[in-house]
Amino acid sequence: MRSEKYDVVVVGAGICGLNALFVVSDYLERGQRVALVDRRERVGGMWNDTYDYVRLHQPHPFFTAGNIKWRWDKDPSHLATKPEVIDHLSYCLEVIKARATVGDYLGWSYLEHDEADGVVRTTIERDGERVLLESDRLVKAFGFDVRPNDPLRLSSTRVRSVSPDTCDVRTGEIASSDAPVWVIGGGKTAMDAVHTLVTSHPGREVSLLAGSGTYFVRRDEIYPQRPGLRRGTRVNQFSVDLAMRYDGDNDTTLYEPALGHTMLKVTPTARSWMIGLLSDDEAQRISAGVTRSILGHLVDAVDVGDSGETGDGAELVLRDGERVPVPAGTWVLNCTGYLHTREAPYEPFCSPSGRVLSINQRSVTLGFTSLSGFMLTHLLMRDRLRDLPLYELDWQALRRVAGSDATPVMWTVLMHNYTLLVEALPPTVLMRNGFDGDAWYPPLRRQWGAASFVRTRRKQRAHYQRTLDRARERYDVRCGPLATSEPAPAGRRAARRP
Numbered sequence: 001m002r003s004e005k006y007d008v009v010v011v012g013a014g015i016c017g018l019n020a021l022f023v024v025s026d027y028l029e030r031g032q033r034v035a036l037v038d039r040r041e042r043v044g045g046m047w048n049d050t051y052d053y054v055r056l057h058q059p060h061p062f063f064t065a066g067n068i069k070w071r072w073d074k075d076p077s078h079l080a081t082k083p084e085v086i087d088h089l090s091y092c093l094e095v096i097k098a099r100a101t102v103g104d105y106l107g108w109s110y111l112e113h114d115e116a117d118g119v120v121r122t123t124i125e126r127d128g129e130r131v132l133l134e135s136d137r138l139v140k141a142f143g144f145d146v147r148p149n150d151p152l153r154l155s156s157t158r159v160r161s162v163s164p165d166t167c168d169v170r171t172g173e174i175a176s177s178d179a180p181v182w183v184i185g186g187g188k189t190a191m192d193a194v195h196t197l198v199t200s201h202p203g204r205e206v207s208l209l210a211g212s213g214t215y216f217v218r219r220d221e222i223y224p225q226r227p228g229l230r231r232g233t234r235v236n237q238f239s240v241d242l243a244m245r246y247d248g249d250n251d252t253t254l255y256e257p258a259l260g261h262t263m264l265k266v267t268p269t270a271r272s273w274m275i276g277l278l279s280d281d282e283a284q285r286i287s288a289g290v291t292r293s294i295l296g297h298l299v300d301a302v303d304v305g306d307s308g309e310t311g312d313g314a315e316l317v318l319r320d321g322e323r324v325p326v327p328a329g330t331w332v333l334n335c336t337g338y339l340h341t342r343e344a345p346y347e348p349f350c351s352p353s354g355r356v357l358s359i360n361q362r363s364v365t366l367g368f369t370s371l372s373g374f375m376l377t378h379l380l381m382r383d384r385l386r387d388l389p390l391y392e393l394d395w396q397a398l399r400r401v402a403g404s405d406a407t408p409v410m411w412t413v414l415m416h417n418y419t420l421l422v423e424a425l426p427p428t429v430l431m432r433n434g435f436d437g438d439a440w441y442p443p444l445r446r447q448w449g450a451a452s453f454v455r456t457r458r459k460q461r462a463h464y465q466r467t468l469d470r471a472r473e474r475y476d477v478r479c480g481p482l483a484t485s486e487p488a489p490a491g492r493r494a495a496r497r498p
């Protein structure tokens with residue numbers, strides 16, 4: 001097998017891997033090089049496959065690699081479309097390639113890696129050809145394995161079961177038919193779908209089956225058009241307030257105090273939060289545009305009434321036993337399940353040697369993969385990944401037992417770990433994090449917010465640890481500092497600091 005030597009190997013060319021690559025390029029010295037591997041032929045990760053009318057839900061400047069600016073001067077509040085996101089991520093790779101020597105392995109699949117004698121050996125494959133990449137460090141930026149969503153498997157032969165990834169609601173048969181549409185799900189994808197349907201086909205009968213109901217962060221409040229000169233930033237304040245209010249038990253009352261202020265909902269009641277954002281205008285259009293909006297979980301759709309009063313139709317069967325009659329031809333659009341990805345084996349975010357960083361859903365530290373790609377790669381390159389007592393969370397196991405109540409636990413892990421990051425990384429590094437929504441605000445407000453976070457970090461951390469201890473006890477999942485069964489690497493030269 002052919003072998004190649006690199007200083008760092010990054011696997012995954014989505015937003016996570018590109019952030020890792022950006023950071024690595026900060027540390028490489030002349031003559032050093034990094035390999036970028038992805039089984040896809042181009043960068044962008046899941047954005048390549050997901051439904052066509054997806055848009056970013058945060059302002060586009062906050063979806064980038066490091067601090068790379070978007071190439072246009074559109075209003076920062078513009079929510080970028082799928083082609084715009086892919087174009088920007090391709091541009092990010094161009095920018096990084098101008099800063100560092102990048103060995104391009106797009107179209108190659110990661111197979112396995114091992115570590116021996118201070119060298120990480122990664123085997124990759126393409127069309128039966130294998131290559132061994134030998135490196136000092138490896139970043140596995142596979143993301144959360146988001147895949148295109150399948151239609152729901154329903155017993156009824158009279159409803160048309162589709163998913164956003166198999167059926168673009170703006171075109172084709174679904175657009176030309178006037179049969180009702182039931183959107184199944186209460187999260188971001190469901191909101192994208194309803195919003196697209198009610199704005200592109202006004203008057204169309206569109207109904208929403210919204211699970212337990214979802215809270216959204218109010219985009220207008222967090223990213224106001226005129227931020228003004230008050231102290232601190234809403235992003236920071238919202239993040240801390242929520243995590244400080246959560247005690248590991250109070251899921252049912254956690255979001256209510258923020259309602260109408262930093263949060264909103266489009267259903268009469270709501271239970272969960274999945275970190276999505278909505279503007280007041282979108283929420284208003286969605287609420288006004290839907291014919292029916294009910295809470296409940298779909299288990300099946302069955303055919304009923306071959307003749308007689310009910311006619312030829314079907315019923316949506318809900319988990320609580322309720323049945324919702326729908327006419328034949330109804331479209332059932334599956335907007336659930338993007339987060340329920342395949343079961344993955346546990347892998348710690350950091351290998352015992354501190355040389356391998358794995359950003360995966362069984363050992364989550366910062367929730368967002370983009371943020372993780374940026375922050376954790378800095379720690380990796382500085383040999384700090386192993387010694388910082390970051391909490392890890394088995395997100396996949398937690399989702400299984402806690403369902404949507406898992407989100408505040410993950411949020412608390414993120415906030416806990418952020419209190420450690422502000423101690424471990426210099427402000428110059430933190431300021432280059434493109435995911436930091438605080439940058440929406442004037443510099444003085446941003447600095448005030450950051451200073452306030454740093455000032456209160458120990459008090460926050462103590463609270464977060466109590467909360468997470470409680471969550472671990474309650475849900476019985478891995479949630480705490482990585483077991484330090486092996487000593488942190490000693491005597492190894494950290495990479496040059498930017």
Ligand SMILES: Cc1cc2nc3c(=O)[nH]c(=O)nc-3n(C[C@H](O)[C@H](O)[C@H](O)COP(=O)(O)OP(=O)(O)OC[C@H]3O[C@@H](n4cnc5c(N)ncnc54)[C@H](O)[C@@H]3O)c2cc1C
Pocket residue numbers: 011012013014015016017037038039040044045046047050054055056057058063108109110111141142143144145146188189338369370
């Ligand atoms: C419908 C939807 C909408 C979303 N909208 C937003 C949004 O508006 N804002 C936001 O911040 N987040 C959003 N998210 C969250 C989203 O998951 C992240 O934003 C992000 O794009 C994920 O990037 P990633 O790099 O972690 O993973 P991916 O984009 O999945 O990239 C991982 C890469 O790793 C590669 N890979 C995996 N296994 C291998 C292997 N064995 N060998 C080689 N390569 C491999 C894959 O090919 C892929 O390219 C959304 C998610 C969904 C599902």
